[in-house]
Amino acid sequence: MSPRRLLIALVAIAFLSVGATPYDGANWTAASDLDIDHVVPLKNAWISGAWAWTSSKRESFANDLADPQLIAVTDNVNQAKGDKSPDAWKPPLPRTTALTPACGSG
Numbered sequence: 479m480s481p482r483r484l485l486i487a488l489v490a491i492a493f494l495s496v497g498a499t500p501y502d503g504a505n506w507t508a509a510s511d512l513d514i515d516h517v518v519p520l521k522n523a524w525i526s527g528a529w530a531w532t533s534s535k536r537e538s539f540a541n542d543l544a545d546p547q548l549i550a551v552t553d554n555v556n557q558a559k560g561d562k563s564p565d566a567w568k569p570p571l572p573r574t575t576a577l578t579p580a581c582g583s584g
Contacts, residue, residue, distance in 0.1 A: 499555070500569070502571060504552045512551065512552065513553040513556035514551075515549050515551045515556045519561040555569070
């Protein structure tokens with residue numbers, strides 16, 4: 479398994495043991511109901527200046543679990559979000575407090 483696939487699997491496993499997805503409050507028991515979302519889409523990061531970063535910094539950003547950059551969310555909600563920036567897309571929940579700075583919710 480590639481390091482990236484392992485990272486994604488670990489995020490999904492961690493989520494399934496925690497509870498509701500942050501964007502819509504749904505609870506899932508199957509990893510197949512989840513997508514791993516980049517809170518700030520990679521396309522938006524690129525347009526906003528990631529093109530000037532080193533390859534190492536771009537890779538670090540794309541795989542960041544700490545800020546939160548990668549989160550497990552309901553698959554169809556993530557697909558509706560697509561590559562829209564945090565200022566152009568808001569989660570279905572009126573307040574996504576865990577992601578307020580990144581999503582612009584609040």
